[in-house]
Amino acid sequence: MATVRFEQSGNLGLITLDNPPVNALNHALRAGLADALRQAEQTPEVQAVLLLGEGRGFSAGADIKEFGQPPREPGLPEVVNAIEASTKPVVAVLHGNALGGGLEVALGAHYRIATADTQLGVPEVKLGLLPGAGGTQRLPRVVGASTALQMIVSGTPVNGEAALAAGLIDALYQGDRVQAGIAFAQRLLAEGQGVRRSGERTVALESEDAGAFFATQRAEVERKHPGLFSPLRCVAAVEAAVQLPLAEGLKRERELFIECLHSPQRAALVHAFFAEREASKVPGLEGDVRPRPVDTAAVIGGGTMGVGIAMSFANAGLPVKLLEVDQAALARALQRARDTYGASVKRGSLSAADMEQRLALIEGVTDYNALAQVDVVVEAVFEDMAVKRQVFSTLDAICKPGALLASNTSSLDLNEIAASTRRPEDVIGLHFFSPANVMRLLEVVRGEKTSATTLATGMALGKRLKKVCAVVGVCDGFVGNRMLFQYGRESEFLLEEGATPEQVDAALRKFGMAMGPFAMRDLSGLDIGMAIRNRQREQLPAQYTLPCLLDLLFEKNMLGQKTGSGFYRYENGSRTPLPNPELPALLDAASRQQGIERRALSDDYILDRTLLALVNEGAKILAEGIALRASDIDLIYLNGYGFPAFRGGPMFYADQLGLATVLERIERFNRELGAWWEPAPLLQQLAREGGSFGAWEARP
Ligand code: 3HC
Ligand code: NAI
Numbered sequence: 181m182a183t184v185r186f187e188q189s190g191n192l193g194l195i196t197l198d199n200p201p202v203n204a205l206n207h208a209l210r211a212g213l214a215d216a217l218r219q220a221e222q223t224p225e226v227q228a229v230l231l232l233g234e235g236r237g238f239s240a241g242a243d244i245k246e247f248g249q250p251p252r253e254p255g256l257p258e259v260v261n262a263i264e265a266s267t268k269p270v271v272a273v274l275h276g277n278a279l280g281g282g283l284e285v286a287l288g289a290h291y292r293i294a295t296a297d298t299q300l301g302v303p304e305v306k307l308g309l310l311p312g313a314g315g316t317q318r319l320p321r322v323v324g325a326s327t328a329l330q331m332i333v334s335g336t337p338v339n340g341e342a343a344l345a346a347g348l349i350d351a352l353y354q355g356d357r358v359q360a361g362i363a364f365a366q367r368l369l370a371e372g373q374g375v376r377r378s379g380e381r382t383v384a385l386e387s388e389d390a391g392a393f394f395a396t397q398r399a400e401v402e403r404k405h406p407g408l409f410s411p412l413r414c415v416a417a418v419e420a421a422v423q424l425p426l427a428e429g430l431k432r433e434r435e436l437f438i439e440c441l442h443s444p445q446r447a448a449l450v451h452a453f454f455a456e457r458e459a460s461k462v463p464g465l466e467g468d469v470r471p472r473p474v475d476t477a478a479v480i481g482g483g484t485m486g487v488g489i490a491m492s493f494a495n496a497g498l499p500v501k502l503l504e505v506d507q508a509a510l511a512r513a514l515q516r517a518r519d520t521y522g523a524s525v526k527r528g529s530l531s532a533a534d535m536e537q538r539l540a541l542i543e544g545v546t547d548y549n550a551l552a553q554v555d556v557v558v559e560a561v562f563e564d565m566a567v568k569r570q571v572f573s574t575l576d577a578i579c580k581p582g583a584l585l586a587s588n589t590s591s592l593d594l595n596e597i598a599a600s601t602r603r604p605e606d607v608i609g610l611h612f613f614s615p616a617n618v619m620r621l622l623e624v625v626r627g628e629k630t631s632a633t634t635l636a637t638g639m640a641l642g643k644r645l646k647k648v649c650a651v652v653g654v655c656d657g658f659v660g661n662r663m664l665f666q667y668g669r670e671s672e673f674l675l676e677e678g679a680t681p682e683q684v685d686a687a688l689r690k691f692g693m694a695m696g697p698f699a700m701r702d703l704s705g706l707d708i709g710m711a712i713r714n715r716q717r718e719q720l721p722a723q724y725t726l727p728c729l730l731d732l733l734f735e736k737n738m739l740g741q742k743t744g745s746g747f748y749r750y751e752n753g754s755r756t757p758l759p760n761p762e763l764p765a766l767l768d769a770a771s772r773q774q775g776i777e778r779r780a781l782s783d784d785y786i787l788d789r790t791l792l793a794l795v796n797e798g799a800k801i802l803a804e805g806i807a808l809r810a811s812d813i814d815l816i817y818l819n820g821y822g823f824p825a826f827r828g829g830p831m832f833y834a835d836q837l838g839l840a841t842v843l844e845r846i847e848r849f850n851r852e853l854g855a856w857w858e859p860a861p862l863l864q865q866l867a868r869e870g871g872s873f874g875a876w877e878a879r880p
Contacts, residue, residue, distance in 0.1 A: 231270060
């Protein structure tokens, strides 16, 4: 099937992009578009040309799957140049989305019209790129340098109305796009309007001093996007648009685009893009497995997590009953929801009316009978098996058949929880992250008996709540926390060996982590890990020693932010970590207790110890089938643990390092540090075979 159609309709030529699902501008489409343009140019009756997109949008841009492959002619820049060079006026009729190369095609056209809800943008920066088909040169010429820069550096699209206000489009239209396009083109012809090339305009710069303007922009980008490769190049490209004639500006854009294309960050960000889409493909759920409809929900337990989860439901427009043990606890929970929304209203990110609307969707209850008819229940009570079993057997007695029974447990055995009901097939884990109304990640836990329908319902619900969902299996800590334990332990060992929290946190932040492990520990509270630590002390074989620093802090009631002192010190009410004068003595004491002579540790060593601990555990998780694929693990780390997207996630990072190198370093740690660093058999196998986590598929 041709991916581009050319039709003549009276005095107009209609060119339609038809490459489902998103009209990605792959080679066939580019070639087809170039051909269609030639036909329009050569057909004497055609006086003006319409560019249209079939399906749900105009075009989502270049075909991301083609990056990294040998380029094939015609390239997108040439096609856009050809559109602009047309001697007949070209009108782009936009709907759905015109993103990246899709918007660049539209900028090559001489006129643009769109529906009010069309998303117009240049999201290339999110893939580690910059608009590489003239976008950095034409967008500033159409909307001015400052608006263009804002759009290019943020990657955030604007809707049709904003685009009209910015001068990016000429008119809004409603209804049938072909008819609207024809009407617009006929009016142009009737008014005698001819071609109007974006590239021939001059760039409006809202500042007299271009040098100062771009210096400020660069400083701003460095502050907002530390460590990112492409945003600074976006600024350089727009600067070229201001300083150079079009042809030279386009050349400069191409050079900068190629630099980005070859950067490891681009590969990592594209990996992250596909990881998100891949995660929704779950073996066993293809075909005719249909999720059950979910229109009403309930959350049990109105603590930290329960309130956030109830807010997630309300944010998605779903009515939710929030159940607490008594009226007093319920009142506190509802107040917490009000306060949290209130803070958003204060910040200006939510309107007061929206807040009331969402709060009205959350109904407080104390009687389980109120849950008889809900479609889904998420339990978020204390992390205690006896309490959870009690709650689930009550749900079993009360909830209607087919209701999804979900637990938010972070460490308990979901299979045991499911066994307290007579319908374990309807039980699933929905592991939200704190704060649940903000964090995008959702680990969807498949128990031994969870049915395909239940799993499909859990995934569909997660999507509805706008979460990034990854299916995981049952084990202690699932994927994210199980790996985090290894990372946390190694970070603490580093302190006992000679590092400081400041050094470890700074090294990991420089790597790109949103937060260092110790600032994070102080934030969540040091007591959280203590119960797990004590349990492990009893259960672990003798060769697995544990750090002792946490015990020393715990003895002194240094629990982190909540006590004003932990790995760092906090002034009253402030969340800013300051050096803790009490810490050096505790570090010395911990080192002495472990019989370790403190020594200087390099940042590289710190990175290897912490990140490779994640990787080694990730390899075990993969081999055990707890995660479906390496990219799911990456997705979990990118969306739940502040791992930098431009590194692609821990497993991608390991693949980039090369698994032979990773294994060599882990083997060294194993020799020097003992049992914790036993290399994962899958890592050994892949390193031997020259394989990668990304390419590995679990063999049946
Ligand atoms: N290239 C190749 N495939 C793409 C694609 C693209 N640009 N955009 C989306 N797809 C694929 C997805 O991988 C997915 O495939 P799958 O069904 O096999 O998993 C399918 O299209 C549907 O995508 P989504 O699931 O994401 O659908 P949504 O409706 O949720 O979202 C969208 C649609 C908003 C268009 C979203 O897909 C998106 O943001 N796409 C990327 C847009 C983008 O970044 N464009 C810039 C590309 S770079 C460029 O243009 C360079 C140029 O300047 C030279
Ligand atoms: P929390 O202690 O803040 O809240 C628990 C709430 O449950 C309390 O308000 C309590 O009154 C209520 N509750 C207890 N028994 C109940 C019952 N039988 N019926 C109704 N309500 C009852 O605990 P938090 O932190 O919200 O954790 C809840 C669950 O979420 C736990 O399983 C925890 O492991 C899990 N979790 C916690 C995360 C976190 O960061 N705090 C992250 C992810 C999961």
